[in-house]
Amino acid sequence: MVNVTISLPEETVKKLRKAVRELYGGKRGALSGLVHEAIEDRIDALEAARPALRFVALKDGLNVAEGRSLDELASKLRALNVDPRAVRIVSSQPPGQVARAGLRGRKT
Amino acid sequence: MSGLLNLTPTLRIVIENPLLGKSYPATGELVAVVDTGYEGFLAVPREVFTSLSLDELQQEKRTLILANGTALSSEGAYCTLRVPAVPLKADGLVETYEGLKEVLLGVEALSSSKVLLDYCSRRIKVERCP
Numbered sequence: 419m420v421n422v423t424i425s426l427p428e429e430t431v432k433k434l435r436k437a438v439r440e441l442y443g444g445k446r447g448a449l450s451g452l453v454h455e456a457i458e459d460r461i462d463a464l465e466a467a468r469p470a471l472r473f474v475a476l477k478d479g480l481n482v483a484e485g486r487s488l489d490e491l492a493s494k495l496r497a498l499n500v501d502p503r504a505v506r507i508v509s510s511q512p513p514g515q516v517a518r519a520g521l522r523g524r525k526t
Numbered sequence: 527m528s529g530l531l532n533l534t535p536t537l538r539i540v541i542e543n544p545l546l547g548k549s550y551p552a553t554g555e556l557v558a559v560v561d562t563g564y565e566g567f568l569a570v571p572r573e574v575f576t577s578l579s580l581d582e583l584q585q586e587k588r589t590l591i592l593a594n595g596t597a598l599s600s601e602g603a604y605c606t607l608r609v610p611a612v613p614l615k616a617d618g619l620v621e622t623y624e625g626l627k628e629v630l631l632g633v634e635a636l637s638s639s640k641v642l643l644d645y646c647s648r649r650i651k652v653e654r655c656p
Contacts, residue, residue: 488544488545488604488617492545503582507583509604513566513586513588513602514565515588516590516597517590518590519563519590519623520562522628523593
């Protein structure tokens with residue numbers, strides 16, 4: 419193990435010590451264990467790649483407008499005076515042609 | 527964040543169609559069932575789909591496979607999902623198919639979130655990814 423000196427707001431340290439007392443009963447090494455776990459979780463989350471989503475409005479196969487969100491795309495279509503009903507909206511991450519419906523899915 | 531109904535995880539959500547300025551429900555929130563076996567974003571009954579005027583947009587069609595192996599056709603259009611309590615906002619394909627009676631939240635809708643199912647306190651906790 420390596421000792422690292424870090425600075426934290428007093429309030430955070432209070433909350434941290436309280437959580438350690440409540441979760442682990444103040445056992446030796448519990449504070450380091452909780453900080454270690456929190457840092458690992460944060461690093462895992464940062465490393466998980468989430469590609470940026472984009473939405474494109476197509477008319478007759480041509481790109482009319484695109485946006486990083488549907489809100490942005492809607493604003494652009496309004497500015498261009500294009501009726502959303504007249505375009506096909508596609509996503510940069512298109513849904514699969516076949517997908518599982520899950521246990522709640524049912525057919526009458 | 528939201529609760530469990532008979533041990534089934536649920537979230538209170540709002541669905542928006544920013545392209546046509548529609549929202550469902552018009553006020554408040556609706557209860558969606560979290561179905562981790564559903565690979566899509568959001569599935570809604572036909573009446574919800576129509577209320578959002580999604581039937582007026584060009585449809586994306588695909589096949590959904592039920593748990594018993596039966597295939598069915600779905601149609602959908604892109605919408606915005608909001609979970610006000612998180613808060614979480616995500617865009618994705620909202621689809622509908624014959625016979626669906628409840629709103630199902632699939633894994634794609636939760637793909638940018640941390641979801642904690644806590645059966646000890648009968649709660650589901652959702653946080654956005656950092």
